[in-house]
Amino acid sequence: MPSLAKLFSSRSSLGNLEKHGPDIATPDTESNKSPISPQPVAREVQEQLICATLSRFAQVPVSAVFVLEPGWNPGGLSDEQASLILKTHGPNTPVAERPLAALRMLWGAIVNPFNILLTILAIISAATQQIPTFIVMMAMVFASTGLRYWQELKSMIQAVNLIKSVTTNTRVLRYRNSGSEELEIDQRNVVPGDIIAVTSGDVFPGDCVLITAEAITITQASLTGEMMPIEKTVRLAAPGPGETLDLLHNDNVCLAGTSVVTGNGYALVVSTGKDTYMASITSELSKRRPENATQIGIRKVSYVLMAFTGVMAPIVFIVQGAVSKDWKGAIMFAIAIAVGITPEMLPMIVTSNLALSAVRVARKKVIVKRFDAIQNLGAVRILCSDKTGTLTADLVRISMSTTGTGDLSQLPIKLAYINSSLQTGSRSPIDHAIVDFVDQNEQDMFTDIPRDGWVKQGEVPFDSSRRLLSVLVSRPGGDGSEGLLITKGAVEEVLDLCVSVYNHQTSPSSDASEPLGLDISPSTTLIFTADERQKILDTAQRLNEDGLRLVAVACREQLIKPFMTISCSDESELTFIGFIGLLDPLKPDATQAIKDLAALNVQVRILTGDAPAVAAKVARDLGLIPSCQHSSTAENEKDEGLILTGVQLAALADDQDAYKDAIDRCIIFAKLSPYQKLEVVKALRMGDGGRAVAFLGDGVNDALAIRGADVGISVDSGTDIAKEAADVILLEKSLAVVADGVVEGRLTLINTLKYIKMATSSNFGNIFSVLVASAWLPYQPMLPLQLLVQNLLYDFSQASIPWDNVDPEYLVAPKTWGAKSIIRFMICLGPFSSPFDIITFSINWFHYGIRTLDNPLVPLAQTHWFLEGSLTQLFIIHFLRTGKLPFIQSRASISVVCTTFGIAGISIAIPYMPKINTALKFTPPEPIYYSYLLAMIIGYAMVVHVVKTLYQLVFKEWL
């Protein structure tokens, strides 16, 4: 008996495309093993090879690394060297873009139960001299395999092309004109021997060894699923005796696909492309990802069908064998029935459905990295978004530079400028805005900054948990030991570190002896009392409510010692200087996009690391929370229940009910750490009995939540780490295209559901008919071969379903795979075809008097059932594809009309086709039979329509 589990788990073409995702129909990991997939032993050998290559460079002190390979040098490769290595090693193609395993795919299309059975039957036919039968059967094998292979190959090529349109750049050091130059190149052109510069948010393009002294933290979530960052540092000592390299748990190796969370540094690329650890575990990675709703749905339905097959095939075999005494014929018949029940086209339908949608959304500049994400997008009920760049235009510009009490002052922006221009981490839009502003206004306002005089002596890079960025600089004109620690960051975080407030009134505004006129001494600072703090917070609140994003600036004088490094612990005892207020206008299309999403029943929530008041202002302007005309106090009170901050969230941890209530109620989640973003996404997913949640973000701080959501969405201009974690990439930063993606996802899901509901219900109906026929008729109601031909023709007609129209009302609500709904549909609709099959048996029995096995008219009886079965099944597609009246209220797409009517025409023609009819043992029916047939089709259509109306009344759903 053909194994349904195998069929459902046969790897679809997309399997080897995905970075980490399984293909669509792979519920059963055991049977995922492709017959020609690498054996575990081969994998072990490959892993040992990777280890050996890496340990050569990773287990020596950094000072000795460059001696190991002639030509490699700490200043970087020359362009000639790099292009030579590129030629020999090949491009550093990411796993997702690997050329297709076309042969493996062909193997998957060939080896399926349907083909195996047909081939066995064909061989038996050839052995018994039935050459025409053999030819017909083999033609069927080629046709079905060809159709599936062609569809899957096409989808895969499309997928690869789509993924290629998302490029990732890497900063490399190249040795040019007797000096090192840092340049940005396409990640595909990185070669072993390259030195890369990485900063927070960057993904390692190959397996690398760290070569700079400062520690960085990286996440290996893409390889291990473990989201906690781990620290990596350079190796200074030689390895101890017996020390071996542990790929995932060593100090200085950063594997391809992992990404930097905090810190900056340089690393030497050791392996690229197919030689990386990630490439070696691609198939494992795909199995590790938890099943999504679609896969669970397919698995459940396949279990039900398997149970049917398991019960039905033996019953049919025993009953038919006992009635006809032809046990050999009975077993063939039972097998053919089992094949009939199997919806063997499901993997192909799902694949082409998804590929088609992926190509359609790509036209709207939405790139789906894992095809099945598109279906999940259709299921999304809540879209979480960070604020900057998706809701706002990401055109951050400086609006003001003020003191803690809101008076204009240039000092904060000047200090922030030194901080932003000297820091070497990834430049955030805030840093860009500060640097651009000062560069543009330098002539008029900033003549007193001796630009080149400030020399960086140390840095603590920005991270979203601290929300601070500090730079230690030596003052211009001094002996180099007088330093200034300049810290900028989120207001509360900076205030927590302050011990005094700079008094701008008493301070000399332009004392020539003090650069920037900054003199921090007891006479120019005030003690930081609770009162002072409150005053500053009030100012911040006021500015935030005007929609200004704030960065607080503070500093401290510090003595600089030789070889000193600084860390977070140095960020203390600061003097508060003032604020920089930044404006980021709303995206023009965001309000409409939120309305469109609301019309699609998708709620939008804001999850931001920024202050609640700024987020509230954005939400109000977008219409996400009601705006209040009267006073800001009233607004605050009203917003209260809709905003939750990270601190409040943490405080709710002990009270589960209040926690759930707050998560459900709040629209804005502000001041969240990256972990809290993930926590909120998880909590939202759990709510309401489980719902699909999408997360849209672009920063390092969004990557965890992107990975944790049902659909992670990022933008092409986002950080690599966010793009790596995402399932969907928007080439244009716009919320509006997300709404298009949601519609497309629903369209795909509806068409897949259509197929599965039609296929299962018609198979379920056939089971009853076959049981009746086996118990009643002394001959086979259809020959196994005839059953298979009918099955194949039906399959061909179904291949057009992905191109079908969907009634608009099905698109307004989130849609998920519901195994229960499919089974209910099958049980309620399936049996109504049986009465018409039994009428056909009765016509044969009573009208034509075909009652014995040796009656010469048996082929005619079989032709009759073939025609009735095929035509009713094909025609009824139009009734089942919509909850409305077919042809009049809802029309199928041209492709569905053409295939269903075309295949119906072929079915009618087959009994008349010379050679084919003899091979299949069909006889042309009498003309009068066609009037019976017409009556039966009309009768069946009427019955289905009545049942459909009642079904929708009772269950309030159709597809």
Ligand SMILES: Nc1ncnc2c1ncn2[C@@H]1O[C@H](COP(=O)(O)OP(=O)(O)OP(=O)(O)O)[C@@H](O)[C@H]1O
């Ligand atoms: N480069 C930076 N230097 C100093 N402070 C910064 C920097 N970037 C962000 N901040 C501070 O940290 C706060 C949180 O910003 P962050 O970008 O981490 O949050 P976010 O969740 O990405 O925000 P959004 O939702 O607006 O994208 C900012 O409001 C700002 O005060």
Ligand SMILES: [Mg+2]
């Ligand atoms: Mg952000």
